Every structure is written in C-alpha cells, then in structure tokens.
Amino acid sequence: MRIVQIIDSLEVGGAEQMAVNYANVLSKEITFSGLVSTRSEGNLKSKIDKEVGYLFLNKRNAIDLVAVFNLKSYCKKYKIEYIHAHGTSYFISFLLKLVYPKIKIIWHDHTGARSDEKLKQNKLLWFCSFFFNGIIVVDHTLEKWCLNTLNFKKVLYLPNFTLFSDSESEITFLKGKEGKRILCLANLRYPKNHSLLLKGAIKIKKEYPDWTFHLVGKDLHDEYSKQLKETIKANDLNETVYIYGLRDDTAHIIKQATVCVLTSVSEGLPVALLEYGLNKKPVVVTDVGEIPLIIHDGKNGFIVPSENEELFYKSVVALIKNSDLRFKFGEALHETVMKNNSEQAVLKEYLEWLKNI
Structure with missing residues (x-):
C-alpha cells in the first residue's frame, strides 16, 4: 500500500x-x-x-x-x-x-x-x-x-x-513546586473550557496554596485568551496559574506534572488524555466525547460533568490529598491506554x- x-x-x-x-x-x-x-x-x-x-x-x-x-x-x-x-x-x-x-x-x-x-x-x-x-x-x-x-x-x-518518544528534547521546565503541579494540555480556545479549571484554581489556592496549575497549548491571543488572563489577574492567580503557550516537548512537560486535567465541553478522543495515560498520570477529566470509554470513574481516574464546578474541585482535591490514589489511577490508566489505544x-x-x- x-x-x-x-x-x-x-x-x-x-x-x-x-x-x-x-x-x-x-x-x-x-x-x-x-x-x-x-x-x-x-x-x-x-x-x-x-x-x-x-x-x-x-x-x-x-x-x-x-x-x-x-x-x-x-x-x-x-x-x-x-x-x-x-x-x-x-x-x-x-x-x-x-x-x-x-x-x-x-x-x-x-x-x-x-x-x-x-x-x-x-x-x-x-x-x-x-x-x-x-x-x-x-x-x-x-x-x-x-x-x-x-x-x-x-x-x-x-x-x-499515541506513541512513546524517548528522544524528545527537554526544553520546557514548569514553574511551581515539584510534586505539586496540575497540568492542562489543551489549546486556549472555547471547547477546552478553561473557565472550569480557573474556578477550581480559585478554591484550591485558598486551601492548598503550594499547588499550581500549568496551561500548555496554543495561545491565539484572542478574546478567549484575553478573558482567561483577566480572570487570572482579577483573582490574584498569577503565581497559581501559569500559561506557557504552544510547546514541543509535551512528553517532558507531562512527566513534570503530578495531576493532569482536561475540562472540555466537547471532544472526540483527546490525544492529550492518551499521553497522560502513557506517562502514568492520574487525571480529572470531563464526560464528553469518547472520554467515558477510557476513564472509568474511581478506577483509573475521575470523570465529571463539564459544568460541575464543585465536583471538579473535589476530584482534584482528592488527588492532591492522596498520593496512593494518584499512583493507583496512573497505573490503571496506563494499562487501559496500552490495551485499547x-x-x-x-x-x-x-x-x-x-x-x-
């Protein structure tokens, strides 16, 4: 062929x-x-x-x-x-x-x-x-x-x-404390629903100020991006939520994360989720597209409705508080991805x- x-x-x-x-x-x-x-x-x-x-x-x-x-x-x-x-x-x-x-x-x-x-x-x-x-x-x-x-x-x-790459350059180094980083690998545009993430970040900052959020993806510097940055500034999240723009070394970036999230209101089957699983990361994701076929709530990750701010917050906190659960979810998601994807x-x-x- x-x-x-x-x-x-x-x-x-x-x-x-x-x-x-x-x-x-x-x-x-x-x-x-x-x-x-x-x-x-x-x-x-x-x-x-x-x-x-x-x-x-x-x-x-x-x-x-x-x-x-x-x-x-x-x-x-x-x-x-x-x-x-x-x-x-x-x-x-x-x-x-x-x-x-x-x-x-x-x-x-x-x-x-x-x-x-x-x-x-x-x-x-x-x-x-x-x-x-x-x-x-x-x-x-x-x-x-x-x-x-x-x-x-x-x-x-x-x-x-998704494919595993062990030859990727290590260019991007995430800010914040090691072991306390939450990653969202998604372009800055409407369907990715970063507003849900920011609502969670506001609450998490109050209880767990050492934990930080890291947004990696293409920034079009449009109205969506502008509103996102204004929300970060208005809620004093400048040292809690970091925006990196488009980066090439995604595998290296994922390895530096402790928890990974996706907050989309619509998806097909996001490649980012598969990359999270390939790198054995615990996840909190929304129940859109084919994500529910990959994530089984409470077994290999947490899955929440895309409009449920409180459940998203509680799910992230559950992973912040429990390192054993993070390990369990990461291993289970890796097994799922290797078997089905x-x-x-x-x-x-x-x-x-x-x-x-």
Whole structure:
C-alpha cells in the first residue's frame, strides 16, 4: 500500500498529532508512507520520521491550483493509492480528485462538536463526501452523524492512539513546586473550557496554596485568551496559574506534572488524555466525547460533568490529598491506554478496512 496523510498545518494539536502518528507507524508497515502539510509547518515537523516522504505545499488560498497540481505531481511520483485527509484538508483532497481521479480519498474527522451540527452547516463537506471512498471518525456520535446526516455508509470508528518518544528534547521546565503541579494540555480556545479549571484554581489556592496549575497549548491571543488572563489577574492567580503557550516537548512537560486535567465541553478522543495515560498520570477529566470509554470513574481516574464546578474541585482535591490514589489511577490508566489505544490494534483494523474499499 502507498498512503499519504494530508493535514493543514503541523502546529501542535490533536488532529495534527494523529496525522504524524499515522505517517510514522505506517512507514514501518507499508511500501510508502507520506505526509503533506498544506498551509503551514510547525513544531510537529521535527517529529516526522525520516522514512516518511514529506511535502509542504505552502497553499496560499482555498483554491490554490499551483498547490493542487504540486500535490498531483507528488502523488504520481510516489504512485500514491490513498489520500488520508485529516480535518478540513478534505477540500484540497477533493480538488486533487478532480484532476487525478484514480486517487482514493479517506476523510478523518476529529471534530467531536460536529455531531451537534446540521447538514446546512456542512454543505461543502456534504458535497465533497460524494468523492470520498471512506470516512474515519474518532467517536461513536460522529459515526452516527456521518451515517445519518451525511448519509455516508462506509464509516469506520477508530480510537486515537499515541506513541512513546524517548528522544524528545527537554526544553520546557514548569514553574511551581515539584510534586505539586496540575497540568492542562489543551489549546486556549472555547471547547477546552478553561473557565472550569480557573474556578477550581480559585478554591484550591485558598486551601492548598503550594499547588499550581500549568496551561500548555496554543495561545491565539484572542478574546478567549484575553478573558482567561483577566480572570487570572482579577483573582490574584498569577503565581497559581501559569500559561506557557504552544510547546514541543509535551512528553517532558507531562512527566513534570503530578495531576493532569482536561475540562472540555466537547471532544472526540483527546490525544492529550492518551499521553497522560502513557506517562502514568492520574487525571480529572470531563464526560464528553469518547472520554467515558477510557476513564472509568474511581478506577483509573475521575470523570465529571463539564459544568460541575464543585465536583471538579473535589476530584482534584482528592488527588492532591492522596498520593496512593494518584499512583493507583496512573497505573490503571496506563494499562487501559496500552490495551485499547495501542498503535498495533488500531493499525491492524485500519489496514484491513482499506483493503476492502
């Protein structure tokens, strides 16, 4: 098989990380594995294995014919059979299909919030889907949405997976006291619901002032970010909540954390959660997307409603107070991730499915 992953950028994010993961693991399993970034590069470029055939298109606008024909030349040169398009890169894949009809398009939807949308909000996607050969989704609600709303029948649910890296640079060193750090690995944008985290931080500061929160993820410096920083300042949390922006050394950062959290109001299956588990960290997370399939409350982590401020606070405090529970949750989550979200299990199902398309 000859497969290329297409993604709009290589900035750190869940969909971007999965595009790199697929390209890397496939490079060891199939004849040719490639990765194409269409609009911009980013920190994840350094994580692409040398065996992966990489191309940057530098697409300037939505319908950039130069980029489309450069992509066609790349596919012809390496005899690509399948385009695996992540997120909004389905559109350039559709344009490629128009000028290179023999290519097969697999679209990979990572957007958990899409399951709440109507067809009229996705007219372009619906039209392009007539040119897809298959769709991969990261949660079961998206699977139902594609089947019922898009009326597309060749849909495969595949959980995200994560890869262990022992060669990552150690660049970022978290502030605060060792053994008393709470990490949230999520871009600063609405669905990630940092307001719930800040409400918990305000209460925790009063009772456990030595414990600190660390927010790592892309900062767009927009209204969401502005309000977040204003809340931190207004509640005197400047030495309790630290914002680091986008960082490349996520594994190193996670290792420095004592407790890890996710407070999203919508998700598919967050890669950050899998990375927490891979590093044996205890977690407090919200009950959205596929998270409840990974976290079983009280067994391998705490899971709370995304609007329940009090339960989030109590769950974090329970981990602050009990080091044995932190160890138990970390070990159990690691076992869950290794069993259900390993690259081997996902890759086997993926390749078998492609053979039948």
